[in-house]
Amino acid sequence: MNKKSVKDVDLKGKRVFCRVDFNVPMKDGKITDETRIRAALPTIQYIMDQGGKVILASHLGRPKGAVVEEMRLTPVATRLSELLGKEVKKADEAYGDSVKALVDTMNEGDVLLLENVRFYPGEEKNDSELAKSFAELADVYVNDAFGAAHRAHASTEGIAHHLPAVSGLLMEKELDVLGKALSNPERPFTAIIGGAKVKDKIGVIDNLLEKVDNLIIGGGLAYTFVKAQGHEVGKSLLEEDKIELAKTFMQKAEEKGVKFYMPVDAIVADDFSETANTKEVAIEEIPSDWEALDIGPKTAELYRGVIKESKLVIWNGPMGVFEMEKFAGGTKAVAEALAESADTYSVIGGGDSAAAVEKFNLADKMSHISTGGGASLEFMEGKALPGVVALNDK
Ligand SMILES: Nc1ncnc2c1ncn2[C@@H]1O[C@H](COP(=O)(O)OP(=O)(O)O)[C@@H](O)[C@H]1O
Numbered sequence: 001m002n003k004k005s006v007k008d009v010d011l012k013g014k015r016v017f018c019r020v021d022f023n024v025p026m027k028d029g030k031i032t033d034e035t036r037i038r039a040a041l042p043t044i045q046y047i048m049d050q051g052g053k054v055i056l057a058s059h060l061g062r063p064k065g066a067v068v069e070e071m072r073l074t075p076v077a078t079r080l081s082e083l084l085g086k087e088v089k090k091a092d093e094a095y096g097d098s099v100k101a102l103v104d105t106m107n108e109g110d111v112l113l114l115e116n117v118r119f120y121p122g123e124e125k126n127d128s129e130l131a132k133s134f135a136e137l138a139d140v141y142v143n144d145a146f147g148a149a150h151r152a153h154a155s156t157e158g159i160a161h162h163l164p165a166v167s168g169l170l171m172e173k174e175l176d177v178l179g180k181a182l183s184n185p186e187r188p189f190t191a192i193i194g195g196a197k198v199k200d201k202i203g204v205i206d207n208l209l210e211k212v213d214n215l216i217i218g219g220g221l222a223y224t225f226v227k228a229q230g231h232e233v234g235k236s237l238l239e240e241d242k243i244e245l246a247k248t249f250m251q252k253a254e255e256k257g258v259k260f261y262m263p264v265d266a267i268v269a270d271d272f273s274e275t276a277n278t279k280e281v282a283i284e285e286i287p288s289d290w291e292a293l294d295i296g297p298k299t300a301e302l303y304r305g306v307i308k309e310s311k312l313v314i315w316n317g318p319m320g321v322f323e324m325e326k327f328a329g330g331t332k333a334v335a336e337a338l339a340e341s342a343d344t345y346s347v348i349g350g351g352d353s354a355a356a357v358e359k360f361n362l363a364d365k366m367s368h369i370s371t372g373g374g375a376s377l378e379f380m381e382g383k384a385l386p387g388v389v390a391l392n393d394k
């Protein structure tokens, strides 16, 4: 990588503003998957060992510029303290006098976690005043938040213009591994796109069609495509204003000779809950007052076959609502197919996809589990990541 890393700067006694991606899944105030916290440990530990004062910043969820109590980072500070074996102080704000006062008390090797940076409207707007306020807390900026590197926000991009700015070790590793896989991809090259962030991911498909041999669609994303095929989707997740776009993608795939795989059946439910009534239906038979919450077994079998014949697979977004046992089958089938395909280089991206693989105890069978979903997709599309571009060149 042509960007400076945390290893290229002197950290002794320095206040280090380290942007991490602690956007971990939570349920009832408990962290349900800590992959992203563990992934940031090498950089945090490195800064501590060098005698730096570690000021950690992250977002959690999408609070849209206001304080949302359930999105405070307090549980993360508690878990991080356990993992580091050292007390991590937690600030109730992310900048300002109260935070400065806390920073002033820090000794070399101490760790402070700031409050959720997305509690401030300026964060996502990349407001320069907010970026300056973050910068005032520190002497050096380290960006280790690969998962948020595709966002040009005040703590991921703006701040880098006000301080010496370098990458963290996780950032460096992600870019290195993903870059190598993509520079000359082994073929057949398959992308599997699922999950629920339809708006974010649908655009990615356009660019992926230029690169892959097979494109597999699943998860909540699929039903906009099913609708575009002319079928009814009942109460399934649907992005009405993307239906036309979905049609153009299917056409483009045909023109480019990319094989486009869509669900042929689904598990539908009469409620979004663990206790819902469920049934398997053909994709053109989703009842009007039911919602599709997983791909069906025929689809899982179809996708398994494609995966097994692929040499490189990038997977982003679960095939169904895997958090509920009744709708975990499709995601599990895809994870198992990847785990069984020893010749396939598998790159898993996205917080929830990583959590799913972890849940099925298949994480060690994957070639690379990326901490970034959207970020890894944008990187693989060949887009520049603003959080990386803003760092100092070597
Ligand atoms: N058919 C579906 N309907 C509604 N939600 C779905 C469906 N399939 C998957 N999901 C949800 O998508 C979420 C993950 O989406 P997303 O954030 O896009 O993935 P990732 O974090 O892996 O990038 C999961 O919480 C899962 O429950």
Ligand SMILES: O=C(OP(=O)(O)O)[C@H](O)COP(=O)(O)O
Pocket: 021, 023, 061, 062, 147, 148, 151, 349, 350, 351, 352, 371, 372, 373, 374, 375
């Ligand atoms: O979870 C994240 O992205 P992902 O779901 O694409 O992996 C990152 O923390 C970025 O979060 P955002 O998509 O709310 O900007």
